[in-house]
Amino acid sequence: MALALVGAGACLAADDAPVRLRELVVAEPYIELHEGPGRGYAVTQVVPRGDTFQVLYRRTEWFRVRTRRGVEGWAHEREILKARLPDGSPFTIDLGNRAGFTSHRFELGASMGDYGGATLIGTYFAFLFNEQLQLELTGAQFLGNASNGYSAEVGLAHVYRPDWRLSPFLTLGGGVIRIEPKSTLVQPEDRTDQTAYAGAGVRFYLTRRFFLRGEYRHHMVFTSRNENEEINEWKLSFAFFF
Amino acid sequence: METVFRVLLLGAAALALPGCAWMLPGRGEDVAAQEEIVLSSDEEPTLVPPRVIEPEVERREVRVARIDAENIEVGAFYGALSIEDFGTGPVQGLTAAYHVTEDIFFEAAFGRSKAGRTSYETLGGNVQLLTPSERRFTYYSLSLGYNLLPGEVYIGRSLAMTSALYLMGGVGSTEFAGDQRFTLNFGAGYRLLPTDWLAVHIEVQDRVFQSDLLGRDKLTNNISAHLGLTVFF
Numbered sequence: 239m240a241l242a243l244v245g246a247g248a249c250l251a252a253d254d255a256p257v258r259l260r261e262l263v264v265a266e267p268y269i270e271l272h273e274g275p276g277r278g279y280a281v282t283q284v285v286p287r288g289d290t291f292q293v294l295y296r297r298t299e300w301f302r303v304r305t306r307r308g309v310e311g312w313a314h315e316r317e318i319l320k321a322r323l324p325d326g327s328p329f330t331i332d333l334g335n336r337a338g339f340t341s342h343r344f345e346l347g348a349s350m351g352d353y354g355g356a357t358l359i360g361t362y363f364a365f366l367f368n369e370q371l372q373l374e375l376t377g378a379q380f381l382g383n384a385s386n387g388y389s390a391e392v393g394l395a396h397v398y399r400p401d402w403r404l405s406p407f408l409t410l411g412g413g414v415i416r417i418e419p420k421s422t423l424v425q426p427e428d429r430t431d432q433t434a435y436a437g438a439g440v441r442f443y444l445t446r447r448f449f450l451r452g453e454y455r456h457h458m459v460f461t462s463r464n465e466n467e468e469i470n471e472w473k474l475s476f477a478f479f480f
Numbered sequence: 481m482e483t484v485f486r487v488l489l490l491g492a493a494a495l496a497l498p499g500c501a502w503m504l505p506g507r508g509e510d511v512a513a514q515e516e517i518v519l520s521s522d523e524e525p526t527l528v529p530p531r532v533i534e535p536e537v538e539r540r541e542v543r544v545a546r547i548d549a550e551n552i553e554v555g556a557f558y559g560a561l562s563i564e565d566f567g568t569g570p571v572q573g574l575t576a577a578y579h580v581t582e583d584i585f586f587e588a589a590f591g592r593s594k595a596g597r598t599s600y601e602t603l604g605g606n607v608q609l610l611t612p613s614e615r616r617f618t619y620y621s622l623s624l625g626y627n628l629l630p631g632e633v634y635i636g637r638s639l640a641m642t643s644a645l646y647l648m649g650g651v652g653s654t655e656f657a658g659d660q661r662f663t664l665n666f667g668a669g670y671r672l673l674p675t676d677w678l679a680v681h682i683e684v685q686d687r688v689f690q691s692d693l694l695g696r697d698k699l700t701n702n703i704s705a706h707l708g709l710t711v712f713f
Contacts, residue, residue, distance in 0.1 A: 257545045274642035276582050276630045295548040297712070298582045302676065331547070334581070346578070348586065348622040350651055357662045359651050361588075361622060379653050381662040420659070447580050476624065478580045 260293040262321035262329055269321065271311025275300035283311050290324070299334070332480075334447035339479060340401045341369050347451060347477025349378070353389075354457075354469035356382025362475060369400040374409065387417040391435065409437040415459055432460045437471075451475040550712045553577040553679065557591075559706020563617055563656070565694055567596030571617075571704050577625070585625045587648065591704070593617040595656070598694070609693075614658045617702075619687060621665045623650025633672060643672045654689050654702075661689040681708035 264285050271283040275297045285291050285305050294302040299315045315331060323329050332338060345364040352358060360378030367373065376391045393411015412434040419428070439453030452474050459467040554576045561571035573591030580586065595615040601607050625648035633641045649666035667685030674680065687702045 257543045260544050260547055273640070274630070274632060276627075276642075278630055279632065279642070293547050295550050297550050297676075298579050300582060301547070346586070348624075348650075359622065359653060359662070379660075381653060381660055386660045448584075478586075480580075 261290050261324055262293060262318070263290050263324055264288060265322045266317075266320045269313055269317045271303065271305075271309070271313055272300075273311065275302075275312045277314075279312065283309050291321075293318070334479075336403075336443060338447070339443045339449060342366060342479040345372070345477050345479045347475040349451075349453075349473045349475040351471065351473025353378065353380040353471045353473075354382075356380040356385070356387075358471065358473055360473065360475075362477070364395070370397050371395075372397070374411070376413070383420075385417050385419040387415060389413060389415040389433065391433065393435065397441065403443045404440055406438065406440050409435070409439070409453070409455065411435055415457075429462070431462070431467075433469075434458050434460070435471075447478040447480065449477055449479070451477055550677065551579045553579065553585075553710045553712050555679070555681070555708050555710025557681065557683070557706040557708030559683075559704055561591075561593040561617065561702060561704040563593065563595045563702050564691075564700035565598050566615075567598075569593050569596055569617075571706060573706075575708065575710065577710070582630075583627050585627070585646075587623045587625055587650070588620070589623065589652075590620045591618070593704075610657055614656075617654065617656045619652060619654040619663060621650050621652030621663065621687070623648045623652075623665060625669075627671075641672055641674055643670065645670050648685075652687075654687060657691075657693050661691065663687050663689040677712045679710045679712065681710060682706075683708060 264287050266287060268284040268286050269291070270281045271285065272279040273282050283305070285303075290306055292304045294304055294310070296302070300312045301315065301318050302310060303313050303318075304310045315333065319329065319331065319333075321329055332342075343366055345362070345366070347362050349360040349362060350358065351360075358378055358380045360376060362374055362376045364372045364374045372395045374391075374393050374395050376389070376393070378389050380387055380389070391411050391413030393409050393413075395407050395409040397405055397407040399405045412432065414430055415433045416428065416430045435455045435457045437453055437455035439451060441449055441451045443449045453472075455471040455473075457469040457471060459469060461467055554574070556572070556574050558570070558572045560568050562568040571591050571593035573589060575587055575589045577585050577587040593616075595610070595617055598609060601609055625646050627644040627646045629645040631643050631645075633643050635641070645668065647666075647668050649664075652663045652665060654661050654663040665685055665687045667683060669681050669683035669685075672680045682705075684703065684705045687704070688699055689702075690697060691700045692698075
């Protein structure tokens with residue numbers, strides 16, 4: 239009873255607010271509401287066909303919903319997709335599947351590899367202008383026997399065929415690198431230099447929102463000495479899109 | 481006589497009908513223009529058609545909120561870290577995680593601790609292997625986690641909380657004794673959610689890196705146990 243009152247109060251409050259929660263209508267015989275956001279949690283409620291419910295928020299592939307009677311529970315995205323908007327049109331959401339892999343907005347990944355003989359640990363974030371062109375920010379640390387260091391780079395990547403499961407891409411960009419030689423060696427001072435790189439790689443869709451990215455980058459380090467330095471970078475990234 | 485009247489009436493009617501037709505709006509002509517003509521004629525105000533009440537209620541703009549995705553979890557932790565050969569000390573740090581599916585999450589962690597004294601230093605009296613700043617143990621890691629055993633916990637009759645036992649492993653870097661080392665980390669944790677947005681963690685992790693600090697090159701295991709509090713948003 240108290241829950242119902244609270245629910246009704248919340249509904250009234252929502253009515254007055256300029257922004258409303260998304261409301262959906264059950265189009266299937268019923269929608270199951272689980273106790274927690276996971277496949278194993280018990281089904282405690284069902285929302286029958288024709289009833290409306292509000293979508294409060296989402297966690298991974300689960301949606302926290304509230305029925306007209308004020309009862310709350312978690313519904314899976316598969317069930318939510320079968321619901322309709324109040325005007326009868328279908329409800330669509332961004333799903334983690336192959337179609338999402340072809341066309342998405344952001345990518346985030348963690349990388350490991352080799353940076354001129356040193357072990358590389360890094361992350362990257364990408365913003366996609368369209369299916370093929372993306373802006374990438376990369377941050378990495380490399381740990382070697384002779385020196386350690388960090389690099390930060392920004393660049394563009396062009397994916398040849400985003401609809402392919404395995405697709406090649408080309409990258410181009412630049413940034414800064416900080417090299418900290420180990421104190422026992424001759425050249426003790428730390429130095430920060432600018433870099434430019436060109437590279438190529440392949441990305442491979444795994445499942446859901448996950449994909450792998452294998453990449454090679456050829457770096458040119460513009461040092462203050464007479465000669466510029468060239469560094470080869472090989473890395474494998476485990477990434478997801480959203 | 482009657483026939484004459486009929487002829488006159490019929491004639492009048494025949495003349496009036498096209499006129500009525502002209503008065504009617506439509507027939508492909510501009511209705512608004514017709515209305516204007518009717519309204520402007522002062523002589524026959526009775527011909528103005530009764531006006532339908534115009535709705536003066538403004539349409540309410542209803543904006544439907546975007547469905548808020550609460551997949552990000554940030555928080556802090558505090559616990560104990562056992563640094564191999566250097567005793568156990570308190571450790572504290574920050575974590576940020578992104579839950580990609582109900583099973584898998586990414587976590588970035590940053591932690592800091594301070595090493596104690598080796599048994600050699602303790603027994604040797606005034607011997608100092610490391611300076612105070614070199615004793616600082618700082619690490620970060622990028623890990624992948626898997627919710628192995630999701631479940632539910634019941635406290636009393638009316639309180640149920642969702643929970644999960646998770647495994648995690650990853651790579652990172654540790655700065656200790658004036659050097660940075662590539663570090664592998666793995667561990668397990670237990671996450672308990674008193675509400676949908678708040679989580680309590682109990683976690684045990686091992687951080688493994690190569691060290692030659694005490695003469696020979698060896699893999700060191702640095703095990704930590706900590707209690708964390710995180711918020712989903």
